[in-house]
Amino acid sequence: MPRFATGDRVRVRAAHPPGHVRTPYYIRGRTGIVERICREFGNPEELAFGRHDAPKVMLYRVRFSQSDVWSDYKGASDDTIDVEIYEHWLEEVANG
Amino acid sequence: MADRGHDHVHASPVDEDSPHSYHQTLEVAVRELLIEKGVIDADEVRAAVEEMDARTPARGARVVARAWTDPDFRARLLADAPAACRELDIDVSPAQLTVTENTEDVHNVIVCTLCSCYPRPLLGLPPSWYKSASYRSRAVREPRAVLQEFGLDLPETVAVRVHDSTADLRYIVLPQRPEGTDTFSEDDLAALVTRDCLIGVAVPRVTRTVAEPASP
Known part of the structure; x- marks a missing residue:
């Protein structure tokens, strides 16, 4: 079961573990909205070490406002960036 | 280990x-x-190697031209791109292909900041600039400046939506059908759709053939 639903506000963990991580640095710690739930995929952090029987993880596409990602962003306020992020990299954000 | 006589x-x-x-x-x-x-x-x-070299952006252009001429196909393509491509006998596996549609208000651009993930089954091998550190870092940080350098100057009324292919999905852009193409056949339309249009750093344009002046 996906932990998050489309439209949920989520924050990317500001963590820096070693290994084969597919969460770009520039998006860590940023808050966005779940654009869609993709499906479960093998966890690249496990696959990179040959652990093919590791549990699969849910993948989401999260949409961020560019002006939330870059403080000096030059462009329209509607400009966005969509990034695919695995569930264990996402945290709930209290609404309000 | 056997000596195979490889002295060079x-x-x-x-x-x-x-x-x-x-x-x-x-x-x-x-x-x-x-x-x-x-x-x-x-x-x-x-x-x-032969199979890899046989994949060219013409495949992606075929998909776009069909979507422009068949609204039901377009809907299926946006909902489930791999299944829609199979209708055209194009196998996009193992890519989890996702189509992002340009509209009057939205322009999409594809990048892979972490490496060079690219929709190879539909576009073939990526151009070298797609793999450059410059494109990969600047396409997310200042996409409008990058598009301008590619010759695409978008008004502020059009939102630029960047897609970073960080994990298991691969993207192509479904561009808007250019004006003045009502009489075009599907093949004519496909010819307008270049690789860069499918990445999102360009939009299809109808190149006007300038009539040759009549020879004296």
């Missing part, structure tokens, strides 16, 4: 002539070992 290094015909980088040398070494141990054979390597 010779390039395989599938290799480039230029001196090998570290990773190319590594690939050659692994490939030669796999062949030597009978895991794969040279013909399989050749066939895989």
